[in-house]
Amino acid sequence: MILDFPTGFHSDARRAGWTVDETVRRADEALKRIKRRDILWVGPVQGGVHIKEVSRSAVEMGKRSFAIYALGSPTELMEAQRFDVLVDMIVAAKKGLPHSRPLHLFGAGHPAMFPFIVALGCDMFDSAAYALYARTGRYLTSDGTQELAQIEEFSCMCRICDSTTPEEMRHLDTSEREQLLSKHNLLACFSELRRIREAIRTGHLWDLLEHRAYANPAFKKFLAKIVQHSPFLEQFTPTVKPRGISHFGEASDYRPEMIRYSVRRSRVPIQRGRAVVLLPGRWRRPYHEDPRNLPIVSKLANRSNVSLCFYTIPFGPVPMELDETFPLAQTESFDSRDPIMYQQRAGQVAAWVKRLLPEQVFLVSEGEYGVTLGKELSGAVPRLKVLRIEAKGSKPDRTVSSIIQRIG
Numbered sequence: 001m002i003l004d005f006p007t008g009f010h011s012d013a014r015r016a017g018w019t020v021d022e023t024v025r026r027a028d029e030a031l032k033r034i035k036r037r038d039i040l041w042v043g044p045v046q047g048g049v050h051i052k053e054v055s056r057s058a059v060e061m062g063k064r065s066f067a068i069y070a071l072g073s074p075t076e077l078m079e080a081q082r083f084d085v086l087v088d089m090i091v092a093a094k095k096g097l098p099h100s101r102p103l104h105l106f107g108a109g110h111p112a113m114f115p116f117i118v119a120l121g122c123d124m125f126d127s128a129a130y131a132l133y134a135r136t137g138r139y140l141t142s143d144g145t146q147e148l149a150q151i152e153e154f155s156c157m158c159r160i161c162d163s164t165t166p167e168e169m170r171h172l173d174t175s176e177r178e179q180l181l182s183k184h185n186l187l188a189c190f191s192e193l194r195r196i197r198e199a200i201r202t203g204h205l206w207d208l209l210e211h212r213a214y215a216n217p218a219f220k221k222f223l224a225k226i227v228q229h230s231p232f233l234e235q236f237t238p239t240v241k242p243r244g245i246s247h248f249g250e251a252s253d254y255r256p257e258m259i260r261y262s263v264r265r266s267r268v269p270i271q272r273g274r275a276v277v278l279l280p281g282r283w284r285r286p287y288h289e290d291p292r293n294l295p296i297v298s299k300l301a302n303r304s305n306v307s308l309c310f311y312t313i314p315f316g317p318v319p320m321e322l323d324e325t326f327p328l329a330q331t332e333s334f335d336s337r338d339p340i341m342y343q344q345r346a347g348q349v350a351a352w353v354k355r356l357l358p359e360q361v362f363l364v365s366e367g368e369y370g371v372t373l374g375k376e377l378s379g380a381v382p383r384l385k386v387l388r389i390e391a392k393g394s395k396p397d398r399t400v401s402s403i404i405q406r407i408g
Contacts, residue, residue: 001070002030002041007048009076016050020057027064040067042104045093048073054089058096068104068124069097075107083116083222090120091229099236111142111192112215115208116222118196120229121236130185134178140185142192143215148181158187203241206255210248227254234259244330247314249341257327261315265352268319274307275407276358278349278373280366280391281312285329288320295396296364296403305407307356309349311373313341316348337368346373350380358384362403366391 003026007019023046034041043066047053054071061069071093077086090105097103102123108114109127117125133140137148141156148170154161160183169177199205213223226233234256245257252258277300284290287310288297300306301320308320314333322328346369353361363374365388377386387406389399 002027002044004044004046004072006044007046007050007053007073009048009073011048011050013050013053016046016048016053017056019046019048020053020060023057024060024064027061027066031064042066042068042070045069045071045097046073047089047092049077049085049089051088051092054092055096058093062097066101068102069093070104070106071122072106074105078107078110078113081218083113083218084225086117087120087222087225087229090117090122091232094121095232109189110145111140111189112144112212112219113222114189114192115196115199115205115212116219116226118200119205119209119226119233121233130189131178131182134181134185137177137181138185139181140188142188142195143212148177156184156188158184158191160184160187201242203238203243203245206252206257207246207248210251213251223251227251230254230256230259234263240326244332245327247331247333249336252314258315261322261325261328264322264325265317265319268321270355271307272357274305274356274358275360275362275403276307276309276353276356277362277364277403278353279308279310279364280370281310281315281318282366285331286323287312287318287328288323292391292396296400299400300403303407307358309352311345311349311369313345313369316345317352319352335369339368339372342369342372343376345369346376347380349373350376353377353384354380360384360407361386362406363388364391364394364399365389 005019005022005026007016011019023044027043043061043064045054045057045061047057071089074086074089094103103121104124105117105122107127108117108125109129130140133145139146139148139151148166151166154166160180164180169180172180196205196208199208209223213220237256237260245255279293279296281287282290287293297308300308310318310323312318313335314331315328318328361377361384363370363377363386365371365374370391374386374388377384389402
């Protein structure tokens with residue numbers, strides 16, 4: 001690590017700018033003096049809570065050849081749970097630095113927040129939190145912090161917790177108790193890192209974020225802020241993963257894979273003036289392989305005057321052209337039967353239909369979602385002729401015959 005000049009938490013914009021300039025000056029001086037090439041030298045990014053200065057610092061440091069870059073001054077933010085500012089700092093640094101070099105985050109030591117900072121692109125972090133927390137009798141877990149004085153039973157099965165009880169640990173002398181608690185806290189950090197690496201391998205890191213967001217309202221805000229940067233994160237999300245994704249609700253709408261799907265859908269070639277057939281996207285995926293959809297799809301898919309689209313819970317409108325692309329066919333979701341959710345999805349489907357400028361629309365309506373979509377279509381395109389066919393009680397062969405008869 002070169003001798004930088006930390007910005008700190010309380011510096012004003014002018015002071016922050018000076019620390020950036022001084023750190024860059026020192027970096028240049030250090031690079032002139034560095035002789036050993038067997039050491040991984042770290043280039044620090046300063047700017048504190050002043051995001052423009054963080055961006056400027058990242059761009060300047062990125063021009064200098066360091067093996068590792070590090071973001072400074074986040075510790076007090078994390079202690080105050082100002083995760084909104086922390087997210088902006090990390091993203092600003094990532095945008096300005098070479099993506100081929102690792103980013104280190106100073107002072108990140110609580111396992112509960114590890115998944116969030118990893119998702120933002122932090123490759124390394126350090127902290128003495130495991131020991132500092134132990135000194136004051138605090139017990140780290142993946143969901144937050146507990147006071148040793150209030151714990152009746154350890155849920156952790158690390159070698160420390162498995163060999164003693166909270167009551168026994170409380171009766172140890174101060175130094176021994178602190179040592180054991182430090183070991184547990186450190187093992188809790190290692191355990192969380194293993195969990196994160198496995199989530200990355202299986203493509204389920206975002207699922208871990210959503211799960212963790214419900215451990216503490218502050219983490220819910222953490223995820224809400226990360227969601228605002230999903231278009232940036234999407235650039236670095238694998239196009240295909242070993243497994244599909246899970247859609248749990250509103251927070252899942254903005255995961256990078258969903259953002260990518262929205263972009264792909266907007267690029268589907270538009271064939272205007274056709275008849276549009278809207279089919280319910282049920283549990284079977286790809287949606288066109290649903291036994292109730294297959295007879296309709298097989299007879300209409302190759303017709304030049306017909307566009308097929310599925311209305312779904314996780315994705316809203318799914319054009320036939322995208323039905324077999326990742327992650328649509330691999331997504332697990334559930335129908336919460338929330339009227340607001342139906343309204344939102346129906347609005348998306350209606351907007352898609354409006355783009356197509358169809359001559360007529362055939363809606364195979366199913367459940368409350370279908371009813372809501374019918375109303376939304378009538379409102380979005382008042383002059384559009386929408387023929388609603390009730391899915392329940394209708395045989396697919398009879399439905400497709402009726403559609404073919406009307407479109408000619």
